[in-house]
Amino acid sequence: MVAANIVAKERELDDNNVFAVDDDLRLLKSAAIYGANASGKSNLAKALSFMKWFMINSSKDTQSTEKIGVEPFELSTETEVQPSFFEIVFLLDAKKYRYGFEANQKRIISEWLSYVPNTNKTALFERVSEGNSRKLKYLSKKFKAEGIYPKTRSNALFLSVAAQFNVEIAERILDWLTKKVNIVSGLDDQVHLIHTVSYLAKNNDNRSEIIQLIKQLDLGIKQIRIKQAEIIPMEQSSYHFKTESSIKTGHQRFDKKGNSVSIKFFDLENQESEGTKKIISIAGLLVDTLKYGKILIFDELDARLHPLISKAIVELFHSRKTNSNNAQLIFMTDDTNLLSNKIFRRDQIWFTEKNKYGATDLYSLVEYKIQNDASFESDYIKGRYGAIPFIGDLSQLLGEPNA
Structure with missing residues (x-):
């Protein structure tokens, strides 16, 4: 959650809701994701949960004949045969890492890992699949995983296999993912x-x-x-x-x-x-x-909670006193009471909305030009930012049946 180059109406939000990693990078302590029912909010959490599980377990908890648990987008003839794409960028040991993979239900199409140890991006490995063949296109000596790729099944991740064979960088990444990133449901x-x-x-x-x-x-x-x-x-x-x-x-x-x-x-x-x-x-x-100082991704945070309790939880993450280790909270919610410029900066508020083709778009409030005195909640309910349900005419739902 990278902070945008903006200034909040409430200046204390710029001090409390953001923390600096270095001179060039500032991160947000929280992000709220809004959207209509069936707009894709929960699917975002599910996708991240699958990615985490697959990175940790694909080498040990799956068999060679098992299908990979990805689901293609089937409302488009173009995408229903394309692989699913996953990528995360994260900080570990003061270094920025970028890891990702593409997969269909049968095999891994591609996989990559790079990091920035100093100022320049360095590739650690790149895996590709061409037709029925698969190969390791590049492997850095720094990754120290020589001879391991042939042991990697077509439906397993090289990163997961490398960790099983005690490759230090892979072990540290999966240890961080296991211990520091929690993805949960409020239900x-x-x-x-x-x-x-x-x-x-x-x-x-x-x-x-x-x-x-x-x-x-x-x-x-x-x-x-x-x-x-x-x-x-x-x-x-x-x-x-x-x-x-x-x-x-x-x-x-x-x-x-x-x-x-x-x-x-x-x-x-x-x-x-x-x-x-x-x-x-x-x-x-x-x-x-x-x-x-962990990362918590929380779907349905507000389920069965009073709005003031939800607000208090968010403020725990924004407070320097209660969040001195810069923990981060990403949560999916329908609680519009939290949509306030006294609680969030614009770059902390995100929306999911399905386009006319049934695909989910994820976008931030920072993309809108908004006056300082604007009411985020009121404008959202009025539909200014989209991401709300369009309800049909219900007046005749229980009317007299036709003769």
Whole structure:
């Protein structure tokens, strides 16, 4: 998320929402993505999630006969036979890396990795597929992966295979991707709860910080009790679990004079609201991301959350005090209360919209010329920026049936 060369109406946003990597590069601490239902917001998160999984696992968790899990865009005769393209640019060990690949369901068409160790871009490897043949077009000595490419299947990534054979650069990239980049859905509370439970079960700084966060979000919770989690896989996929932990939330009890007399504990699963369960579920994820300067990509962030809670979460990332390690948040949302020039710079707001051919366009608010006193929310609802649903005439939907 590279910051644009703009100045926000609220000048403190330029100081709080942006951080400098060096003299030439500034990055954003957050980005919000808006769009109508079925406009492609969630597909963006799904594509990034697949890319992450495939980079880490294609060499070890797939077989030679398995299809690659890409889906061609089938609403165009031109693209339905073309490969899917994936590329990311990221910083690792103070160096900028560019990695990407093209793939169809049968094989990897091309794959590349380069970095900028000083000032000049340096290619580390380039892989191509020509007809039925495949070859390593270029391999830098700095990548130290001689003799490994012949061991790479046509449906696996060379980067993933190289990491399996202890190539240091490949190992560092996949370690960064595994530990520093989280891609989650706001609808998967049970998955997030496992992480929160694991922190709460330990008596460390993360535990106290999670409890403090929960208390500050006005849930009326004064104490939390938890038994050690028992995690039971529900499916073969590592993303589906059931937790048998007992989590109790403590609330104050009062006498008839309004004096606090004791703490009453409720069962989280059966006695708390869906919003409370959501906040407790993601509390560990938020603390972990902020504390260790990670990247969090969050689809449906606002699901089951009050707008003020969503705003508070965003402000945790913008605050220098709570985000001293420059963690980054990218989230998909429909909460227009956050569309404010007091919360975001224009380059932090993005939209997805399907064109007339059914393809998704992703574009930024920074592309629009906007007056300083413009209301982002009002103009968005009015359709000035696009990315809203066009609703047909519903007046006759439940009218009298035709004779």
